[in-house]
Amino acid sequence: MATILVVDDEMGIRELLSEILSDEGHAVDVAENAQAAREYFEQQTPDLVLLDIWMPDTDGVSLLKEWAAQGQLKMPVIMMSGHATIDTAVEATKIGALNFLEKPITLQKLLKAVEQGLERGATPPVVPSAAAAPGMPGAEVVDGIDGGPATPSSPASHAGAISFDIPLRDARDAFERAYFEYHLARENGSMTRVAEKTGLERTHLYRKLKQLGVDLGKNKGE
Missing domain, CATH: 3.40.50.2300 (Response regulator)
Structure with missing residues (x-):
C-alpha cells in the first residue's frame, strides 16, 4: 500500500x-x-x-x-x-x-x-530464501517465487514460479493467486479455514478468488 x-x-x-x-x-x-x-x-x-x-x-x-x-x-x-x-x-x-x-x-x-x-x-524489497529462515511459515511460498525447488505443497506447484520480469501488478496477482491456491490445497478446499488462515472475511475471500480467477473446484479434495 x-x-x-x-x-x-x-x-x-x-x-x-x-x-x-x-x-x-x-x-x-x-x-x-x-x-x-x-x-x-x-x-x-x-x-x-x-x-x-x-x-x-x-x-x-x-x-x-x-x-x-x-x-x-x-x-x-x-x-x-x-x-x-x-x-x-x-x-x-x-x-x-x-x-x-x-x-x-x-x-x-x-x-x-x-x-x-x-x-x-520504490526500493526493491529483499526476498528472503527458505534456507535463510528454516521452519518459517510460508517458506515454501518463497521457494516457489525465488525460482528454487518447489515442494508438492508449495504455491509454485499450483501456479508456477513467478517471474520478476513482469509488471508489478501482474506479479502481485500471480503471487496472490499462488498464495490462495496454496492455502486452498492445504485446507482441502475449506473456505472457512482458508478465511481464518488468511485473515479475510468469507465474502471478501470469495470476491478476491473470483477476481484472481482461482478455480475453486480444482482445489476440492486435493
Missing part, C-alpha cells in the same frame, strides 16, 4: 481519484490547492503525487519548481491537466515530473501511470 497525495482544485476530481486509488488499496490524501499541499508537506512526504497544472492560487508547474528548489521532490510526481500544451508538459518533465495525464483521465491510464510511478519510487 502506498500513500498518494492528490492535488486538484476540482472536488469531483479529488473524490473520483480518491475512490479509484482507495479501491486499489492505497491510502489517499487530498489537497484542494497549492497552499494545502504545502501544509501537507510540512507534516509528511507521500509516496506519489498527482498534481493538477491549472489551479487558482499557484499553478502545478510553479509548485513543482518550488518542491524541486527546496529539495522536496523526493517522490514521483504525475501532472494532470485538461488544457495544458505540449510545451507545459515538457517543462514539467524537465523540472522533475515523471508523467503527464490529460483529462479526462481514463482508468487504465491512471492505474498504469500510478503503478509505474510507484515502481520508480
